[in-house]
Amino acid sequence: MIALLVAAPLLGAAVLLCGGRRLDRVGHWLGTALAAVSFVIGLVLFTDMLGKGAEDRTLNQHLFSWIPVEGFQADVAFQLDQLSVTFVLLISGVGTLIHLYSIGYMEHDERRRRFFGYLNLFLAAMLLLVLADNYLLLYVGWEGVGLASYLLIGFWQHKPSAATAAKKAFLVNRVGDMGLSIAIMLMFTTFGTFAFGDVLEATGETGEGKLTAIGLMLLLAACGKSAQVPLQSWLGDAMEGPTPVSALIHAATMVTAGVYLIVRSGEIFNAAPDAQLAVTVVGAVTLLFGAIVGCAKDDIKKALAGSTMSQIGYMILAAGLGPIGYVFAIMHLVTHGFFKAGLFLGAGSVMHGMNDEVDMRKYGGLRKYMPVTFVTFGLGYLAIIGFPGLSGFFSKDKIIEAAFAKGGTEGWILGSVALLGAAITAYYMTRVMIMTFFGEKRWEPDAEGKQPHPHESPKSMTIPMILLAVGSVCAGGFFSIGDRFMHWLEPVTHHDHGDSPLSAATVTGATMVVLVIGVTLAWLQYGRRPVPSVAPRGSLLTRAARRDLLQDDFNHVVLVRGGEHLTRSLVYVDHTLVDGVVNGTAASVGGLSGRLRKLQNGFARSYAVSMFGGVAVLIAATLLMRAV
Amino acid sequence: MTALAAYTTSTGEAVQFWVLATVAVIGALCTILMRKAVHSALCLAGTMIILAVFYLANGAYFLGIVQIVVYTGAIMMLFLFVVMLVGVTAADSLKETIKGQRWLAALCGFGFAILLFAGIGNASLKDFNGLAKANEGGNVEGLASLIFTKYVFAFEITGALLITATVGAMVLTHRERTERAKTQRERAEERVREGKHLPPLPAPGVYARHNAVDIAGLLPDGTPSELTVNQTLRERGQIRDVSSEALNDLRALEQRAADRLERPGSVRPDTGRSGEGDSGSDPVAAAAGEQTEEASK
Amino acid sequence: MSFPLLTATAALPAVGAIATAAVPAARRTAAKWLALFFSLATLVLAVVVAVRFDPDGDRYQLTESRAWISDFGVRYELGVDGIGVALIALTALLIPFIILAGWHDADPLETKSSRWRPTQGFFALILAVEAMVIISFEATDVFLFYIFFEAMLIPMYFLIGGFGDRAHAGSDEKASAQRSYAAVKFLLYNLVGGLIMLAAVIGLYVVAGNFSLQEIAEARANGSLDMATNTERLLFLGFFFAFAVKAPLWPLHTWLPNAMGEATAPVAVLITAVVDKGGTFAMLRFCLQLFPEASKWATPAILVLALISIIYGALLAVGQRDIKRLVAYASISHFGFIILGIFAMTSQGQSGATLYMVNHGLSTAALMLVAGFLISRRGSRLIADYGGVQKVAPVLAGTFLIGGLATLSLPGLAPFVSEFLVLVGTFARYPAVGIIATFGIVLAALYTLVLYQRTMTGPVKPEVASMPDLKVRELAVVAPLIALLIVLGVYPKPVTELVNPAVKHTMSDVQKKDPKPEVEAAK
Amino acid sequence: MNPVNYLYLAALLFAIGATGVLIRRNVIVVFMCVELMLNACNLAFVAFARLHGNLDGQIIAFFTMVVAAAEVVVGLAIIVSLFRSRHSASVDDASLMKL
Numbered sequence A: 001m002i003a004l005l006v007a008a009p010l011l012g013a014a015v016l017l018c019g020g021r022r023l024d025r026v027g028h029w030l031g032t033a034l035a036a037v038s039f040v041i042g043l044v045l046f047t048d049m050l051g052k053g054a055e056d057r058t059l060n061q062h063l064f065s066w067i068p069v070e071g072f073q074a075d076v077a078f079q080l081d082q083l084s085v086t087f088v089l090l091i092s093g094v095g096t097l098i099h100l101y102s103i104g105y106m107e108h109d110e111r112r113r114r115f116f117g118y119l120n121l122f123l124a125a126m127l128l129l130v131l132a133d134n135y136l137l138l139y140v141g142w143e144g145v146g147l148a149s150y151l152l153i154g155f156w157q158h159k160p161s162a163a164t165a166a167k168k169a170f171l172v173n174r175v176g177d178m179g180l181s182i183a184i185m186l187m188f189t190t191f192g193t194f195a196f197g198d199v200l201e202a203t204g205e206t207g208e209g210k211l212t213a214i215g216l217m218l219l220l221a222a223c224g225k226s227a228q229v230p231l232q233s234w235l236g237d238a239m240e241g242p243t244p245v246s247a248l249i250h251a252a253t254m255v256t257a258g259v260y261l262i263v264r265s266g267e268i269f270n271a272a273p274d275a276q277l278a279v280t281v282v283g284a285v286t287l288l289f290g291a292i293v294g295c296a297k298d299d300i301k302k303a304l305a306g307s308t309m310s311q312i313g314y315m316i317l318a319a320g321l322g323p324i325g326y327v328f329a330i331m332h333l334v335t336h337g338f339f340k341a342g343l344f345l346g347a348g349s350v351m352h353g354m355n356d357e358v359d360m361r362k363y364g365g366l367r368k369y370m371p372v373t374f375v376t377f378g379l380g381y382l383a384i385i386g387f388p389g390l391s392g393f394f395s396k397d398k399i400i401e402a403a404f405a406k407g408g409t410e411g412w413i414l415g416s417v418a419l420l421g422a423a424i425t426a427y428y429m430t431r432v433m434i435m436t437f438f439g440e441k442r443w444e445p446d447a448e449g450k451q452p453h454p455h456e457s458p459k460s461m462t463i464p465m466i467l468l469a470v471g472s473v474c475a476g477g478f479f480s481i482g483d484r485f486m487h488w489l490e491p492v493t494h495h496d497h498g499d500s501p502l503s504a505a506t507v508t509g510a511t512m513v514v515l516v517i518g519v520t521l522a523w524l525q526y527g528r529r530p531v532p533s534v535a536p537r538g539s540l541l542t543r544a545a546r547r548d549l550l551q552d553d554f555n556h557v558v559l560v561r562g563g564e565h566l567t568r569s570l571v572y573v574d575h576t577l578v579d580g581v582v583n584g585t586a587a588s589v590g591g592l593s594g595r596l597r598k599l600q601n602g603f604a605r606s607y608a609v610s611m612f613g614g615v616a617v618l619i620a621a622t623l624l625m626r627a628v
Numbered sequence B: 001m002t003a004l005a006a007y008t009t010s011t012g013e014a015v016q017f018w019v020l021a022t023v024a025v026i027g028a029l030c031t032i033l034m035r036k037a038v039h040s041a042l043c044l045a046g047t048m049i050i051l052a053v054f055y056l057a058n059g060a061y062f063l064g065i066v067q068i069v070v071y072t073g074a075i076m077m078l079f080l081f082v083v084m085l086v087g088v089t090a091a092d093s094l095k096e097t098i099k100g101q102r103w104l105a106a107l108c109g110f111g112f113a114i115l116l117f118a119g120i121g122n123a124s125l126k127d128f129n130g131l132a133k134a135n136e137g138g139n140v141e142g143l144a145s146l147i148f149t150k151y152v153f154a155f156e157i158t159g160a161l162l163i164t165a166t167v168g169a170m171v172l173t174h175r176e177r178t179e180r181a182k183t184q185r186e187r188a189e190e191r192v193r194e195g196k197h198l199p200p201l202p203a204p205g206v207y208a209r210h211n212a213v214d215i216a217g218l219l220p221d222g223t224p225s226e227l228t229v230n231q232t233l234r235e236r237g238q239i240r241d242v243s244s245e246a247l248n249d250l251r252a253l254e255q256r257a258a259d260r261l262e263r264p265g266s267v268r269p270d271t272g273r274s275g276e277g278d279s280g281s282d283p284v285a286a287a288a289g290e291q292t293e294e295a296s297k
Numbered sequence C: 001m002s003f004p005l006l007t008a009t010a011a012l013p014a015v016g017a018i019a020t021a022a023v024p025a026a027r028r029t030a031a032k033w034l035a036l037f038f039s040l041a042t043l044v045l046a047v048v049v050a051v052r053f054d055p056d057g058d059r060y061q062l063t064e065s066r067a068w069i070s071d072f073g074v075r076y077e078l079g080v081d082g083i084g085v086a087l088i089a090l091t092a093l094l095i096p097f098i099i100l101a102g103w104h105d106a107d108p109l110e111t112k113s114s115r116w117r118p119t120q121g122f123f124a125l126i127l128a129v130e131a132m133v134i135i136s137f138e139a140t141d142v143f144l145f146y147i148f149f150e151a152m153l154i155p156m157y158f159l160i161g162g163f164g165d166r167a168h169a170g171s172d173e174k175a176s177a178q179r180s181y182a183a184v185k186f187l188l189y190n191l192v193g194g195l196i197m198l199a200a201v202i203g204l205y206v207v208a209g210n211f212s213l214q215e216i217a218e219a220r221a222n223g224s225l226d227m228a229t230n231t232e233r234l235l236f237l238g239f240f241f242a243f244a245v246k247a248p249l250w251p252l253h254t255w256l257p258n259a260m261g262e263a264t265a266p267v268a269v270l271i272t273a274v275v276d277k278g279g280t281f282a283m284l285r286f287c288l289q290l291f292p293e294a295s296k297w298a299t300p301a302i303l304v305l306a307l308i309s310i311i312y313g314a315l316l317a318v319g320q321r322d323i324k325r326l327v328a329y330a331s332i333s334h335f336g337f338i339i340l341g342i343f344a345m346t347s348q349g350q351s352g353a354t355l356y357m358v359n360h361g362l363s364t365a366a367l368m369l370v371a372g373f374l375i376s377r378r379g380s381r382l383i384a385d386y387g388g389v390q391k392v393a394p395v396l397a398g399t400f401l402i403g404g405l406a407t408l409s410l411p412g413l414a415p416f417v418s419e420f421l422v423l424v425g426t427f428a429r430y431p432a433v434g435i436i437a438t439f440g441i442v443l444a445a446l447y448t449l450v451l452y453q454r455t456m457t458g459p460v461k462p463e464v465a466s467m468p469d470l471k472v473r474e475l476a477v478v479a480p481l482i483a484l485l486i487v488l489g490v491y492p493k494p495v496t497e498l499v500n501p502a503v504k505h506t507m508s509d510v511q512k513k514d515p516k517p518e519v520e521a522a523k
Numbered sequence D: 001m002n003p004v005n006y007l008y009l010a011a012l013l014f015a016i017g018a019t020g021v022l023i024r025r026n027v028i029v030v031f032m033c034v035e036l037m038l039n040a041c042n043l044a045f046v047a048f049a050r051l052h053g054n055l056d057g058q059i060i061a062f063f064t065m066v067v068a069a070a071e072v073v074v075g076l077a078i079i080v081s082l083f084r085s086r087h088s089a090s091v092d093d094a095s096l097m098k099l
Helices: A002-018 A027-050 A082-105 A112-131 A135-153 A160-191 A196-205 A208-226 A233-238 A243-252 A254-264 A266-270 A273-296 A300-320 A326-353 A371-385 A391-405 A408-437 A459-493 A504-528 A540-546 A548-597 A604-627 B002-006 B011-033 B037-057 B061-086 B101-122 B139-149 B152-173 B184-194 B231-236 B243-260 B282-296 C005-022 C028-052 C082-101 C118-138 C142-151 C153-162 C172-208 C213-221 C229-246 C255-262 C265-275 C277-290 C292-319 C323-344 C347-378 C394-407 C414-429 C431-456 C472-490 C493-509 C518-522 D004-023 D027-052 D056-086
Strands: A059-069 A072-080 C061-069 C074-080
Touching: A002 A027, A002 A059, A002 A072, A002 A112, A027 A082, A027 A112, A059 A135, A059 C347, A059 C414, A059 C493, A072 A082, A072 A112, A072 A135, A082 A112, A082 A243, A082 A254, A082 A326, A082 A459, A112 A135, A112 A243, A112 A254, A135 A160, A135 A208, A135 A233, A135 A243, A135 A254, A135 C414, A160 A196, A160 A208, A160 A233, A160 C414, A160 C431, A160 C518, A196 A266, A196 C518, A208 A254, A208 A266, A208 A273, A208 A300, A233 A243, A233 A300, A233 A548, A243 A254, A243 A300, A243 A326, A254 A266, A254 A300, A254 A326, A266 A273, A273 A300, A273 A408, A273 A540, A300 A326, A300 A391, A300 A408, A326 A371, A326 A391, A326 A459, A371 A391, A371 A408, A371 A459, A371 A504, A391 A408, A391 A459, A391 A504, A408 A504, A548 C292, A604 B101, A604 D004, B011 B037, B011 D004, B011 D027, B037 B061, B037 D004, B037 D027, B061 B139, B061 D027, B061 D056, B101 D004, B139 B152, B139 D056, B152 D056, C005 C028, C005 C061, C005 C074, C005 C082, C005 C118, C028 C061, C028 C082, C028 C118, C074 C082, C074 C118, C074 C142, C074 C213, C082 C118, C082 C265, C082 C277, C082 C347, C082 C472, C082 C493, C118 C142, C118 C153, C118 C265, C118 C277, C142 C153, C142 C172, C142 C213, C142 C277, C153 C172, C153 C265, C172 C213, C172 C229, C172 C255, C213 C277, C229 C277, C229 C292, C255 C265, C255 C323, C265 C277, C265 C323, C265 C347, C277 C292, C277 C323, C277 C347, C277 C493, C292 C323, C292 C431, C323 C347, C323 C394, C323 C414, C323 C431, C347 C394, C347 C414, C347 C472, C347 C493, C394 C414, C394 C431, C394 C472, C414 C431, C414 C472, D004 D027, D027 D056
Parallel strands: none
Antiparallel strands: A059 A072, C061 C074
16 A cells, blocks of 8 residues: 555656657646545545554555665565655645646646656655655665656756756765765664664664764755755756746755654654754754845745745754754645745746746736736745744744744754744745736846746646645644644654743744844835846845855865866876886887897798707606606 | 518628618718708618618518608609709708808707607617517508508598698699680780890800800800890809800910911911901811821821 | 586587687678577576576585596586676676677678678677686686686687777777777786786695685685695785786776777676676685685775775766766776675675676666767767767667666665665774765766766757667667666565575685674673 | 617607708708608607517508608699799798798
8 A cells, every 4th residue: 555655656657758759648647647646545544544543553564675685684665654644645745736737837848748757756756755664765765856856957958057957966965865875874883774663762772972973964964955054055056947846846845855854863863962953053054044045046946945945944943953843843844845835836837927037137017917826926925934824824933932942042042043034034035026026017028039928827737826825824724723733743753842931922923023024124125116127236245145155166166176176187197107007017018029029030940940949848858857 | 581570680680780870871961961952862862762671671571662662762753853843953052041040950950869869768678579470471461451450540541631632732733824825926926016036036055166055155246145045044043154165275276286387376366366257267277287297297 | 417507508608609700701690690699598598597596505506527637636617606696697698788789890891801700700709708707607616717717818808909999089090009009908907917816826726735616615614724824815915916907906997998998888898797797706706715814814905995996986987088988987986896895794795795796787788888879879989079969869868877877876776785785784894984985976976977967968969969869779788787777776685695695605704793783782 | 789779760860850951941952851850750660660569660650651742742842833933942032920
């Protein structure tokens, strides 16, 4: 049953990718259908899980022994508990919607079939990731989603920028994967196994140092996958991919895998405070980093990417808080999945209407032309800034509370950072909203000189947007009324309320205040006066932020250049030094043979002499042997 | 002799051995040292005959005969034939061209001989049982029985080998004629076209006192003409030039005549300087003079 | 004595080689089909061997033993353990693909050449190599092994020097010059190694009195034959040097890029996927079994060299401009992993290394053969000459990508399993080494993806605009390989079960136990 | 006298023949020397036959003769054609063994 979850989209991927052109017409429907199938299966499993008691809700399915080697057992086995089923529903649900959306979005692309193949591949890998019952199998899914995102970011391969972005994404992820594999090795040497159950139970039996090491390695992995500082640089470029991809992979699901990993290995972090601290720090830094970047970008998708970064920063932060925060991390993850996917789909719809123009400074006043998009996008906007009653409000506030609840100076610092982040979020999201939908038209003809004729997108695109909007409105409330979600996850994440220095009401109030501040600031800057259609030079910070706070430049100078020089010099060394030695030998041999060559004067008789002499020597030898 | 060969080696055989062996070795040495191939061949033939005798002495009557018939009879004749074909008197200079070759060769040969001697010396060959038993049914029969029983396969194969050799020899020596033979007319025209020697080549010895093939005929000025000698001889450089000697002994003769008749040599112009045209008549006159003198005595 | 299965397996391709070489010049195609037939027949025999082999049975099975050179105690002894079976299967499996991929590589450029018969020679040589490789995997007599280990060089030399890559940057003279340079270099390196090994072999005979691997190993095990420490170390070094040259270990690797660059793609696969395995295999079978103490003594140095190979090879691969040389350097990096796994002396490491030999064969074959198809289309080996192939030849690009992903050992494909096993096995005993080796993963991703990006993606270059996609023959070569890569990646159990007992034996030879996990150790 | 002397003689002749092969340049003479060596061997065989008291040695000598005959025929044919082609009978002129 569980295996079917993974199998269905996998089958889809195989069929779509291998079965040539004849599938072009039905391909996208097949892909969508299979995604829906796994969603339905997910629902079924979910419902009968609800039927059971809180404790025996964990399902296990052992398929076969994968790598049986002396003292090393890796199995292909699945584990379905509350945590993973939550992810399953999110992934397959949002996934299905986005499949639906892409049918319209990719209509004019002749490689649509392959696109759906890749999407299915992604679903399969992602489901494998959350369903695996041991770290090695998780690693498979982990790399699988990396591959899928590589393929999808670089889907328009004829654009060099896309190809480069894809490569960059995969490489940065690979660095993170290194962390994961080292973590697995550590687990193996420490516990002799890497199945979730055994490892997490055995945490008590080893020293904190080992656990800290494992935790840090896991954090590295999470940073890579979830675009956290210092491995965040790939996410912005990843927007080169088609918008549905950005929505599904780089907003809703894949990038949250890091959070899943940390929450899943909660026991390890609980036992290693230093690692936890590192996690929170990373989360906090990324939270601000992403938010700042988001403020400066004029490319709508990049702005959203920045916001994704910072929202995941929230989740990581929460996950770093330990049992206080796990639940809220997941909760925010789910709600964020809804509204951020909605926002991206909205952005896609806008681009769809604007000849794939991404520069917000060339938008403006679109609310009249694409009402549905406007409304859904607006709801998503309200949700993300945490407008009271919408899902973002619940999840984010809880995180901020938890941050304060961490206690001590850390608590204060983290909490205030979270608040600041909330303010900035409000600011940049308002900016996006205004620049896109309000103000006067700033449309310009695109490269081919086509004047954009903004129009509402087809049904197949609007329906998913509507559904997601509904999700982003209701999810938060539904989860947190009576702490449903908390109780639901408790058996896995063991929630406990910290001792918050501030009451929940205070925190909410503070959040509201910063929210208003952010919005008004944005309104003053973009709503009141007209938006220049070419970006002003801006302050130093702005310029830095436009360039992802110079992170890429750093990478380029240090890693790329350095690497190039290293390889070049190595090639040289290999060719001269290492090779030279051998050529020396070869030359000497050549000289020797040249000298020997003189013996071969071509006169039959002198050859005969040598032969004769040889025979004589042989006879002499034999005689001597006899004599001896 | 049968008995001898069969059991012991009689003193007779000893004598025979020592004498003939010396001759054989000398022959062999001559074979490799003679400058002319013909001489080498003859020496070798001699050595082989001696070997034939030794075979007989060793009770290998059949082989002895075969040795004489096949080797000295057929093979050596074949050699001589080829030698003739290639050039009888073509004496290749024994001067060595490859540096150190000769010394190395000699050294090797010498050392080799010594080694073989040492080997034979070491070998335990003291007792020997003669061929009496083997030969009692007659040597030839004995051989035959062996050849056709034990060695029959080898025999067959050698037969095949001989056939192959014959064919091979024919293939090697037979020259394929690629184009039609030219008719006499064509040859004549060709010669005219080349524009040399429309008339047939001059015969050798013409205008000279000899007419052997290897003597060049003399041109009117007394110098020999290459054309008159066969090309093969020319290539081998076997032309005897007699132009000068003819004149020389003519001069000598006249000198004698002059002495005899106390004629001042100056009376008659020196043949060397006087025209050659009448030189043919002088001896006649001289001879007449002598005869008259003798008659007068 | 039952049917000599192993002999037959090795002899069949040899017969095939002779038969192929004897095909008259005009019947080129016939020769190809004949060669293909024989290679397939060999594959069948190899499968039979694999089936007849019982993993839980004796260490060496299907053994044959005949007196050969009785004066020197040289016997014709054959026998296979799990590792041998795996590698024989790999060899027999790859050869048909190599032949099929090289179908047109040896067609004479001018058809009138009636006396020179390149095609027949090409395929005959390939089969000859197969025969020698297989028998060297089977030999349990050191001398017998040595002979064929060295004899391989002869056909390989002609394959490299005689049948170069038609797609060459320079002029024909330049090409042939470089080709012969590469061939001579290959020969020189391996011969030097071989000579040193010969000395060691003789030394072993002097010490042990015979050449039989089993007898010597037993004698070593039960202590009836004890070598002086220095003797053992010298002998070990003698053997190891030859193997290190063959399985290029830094700094003895430089022959590989030249050879693989100049040879045609199928021959390059033959070199790296089949012949070089002889080196690593021999380390596992001879070095560890005959000289356990010396192996342990040399382990640190070897591990360092292996590490250097991994990182160095990968970095150089990044720096290459020539597709085939890039693959060659990638192979050097992978061989580093294999050697690392062998000398980590943990069962995970050694199983991983053995698995790695098989998987690396498959993955490199896939990548290199597709690269060969690509090169044959464009007529250039320079990465810079390509671009946007993906648009005009999607299938080619797709297979190329899968090959590349296998090379960077993506989970789900076969190489991942082996690489991870090697890493874990190494990490268990030498954590630092393991961590450094892990950087190889990132670098692998770097060179593979850079290669893919520069050749396949981006705007379509005019030269490649009319490039045809894979033909049926080529697809028939690539598809099975990829299928195998996936199957072995998802379900490697058959191979591991084949290998595990053999590894257990080897571990007991070197008297090493796996380090216990910390938790259990604490208990 | 001991028939072993025949062997000594044979050895001597053989050595002489070999030396001749080495020092002479005229193909024909070289060839004769070869024949001389063969004969020496034959003598040795015959002598051995007598020593061992069986005819096998003679048989071998017989075969040697036959083979020698064949060899001579072919060899001389070669010499003739060689002479035809290059108007010389010197071994050194055929020094084509050097590239």
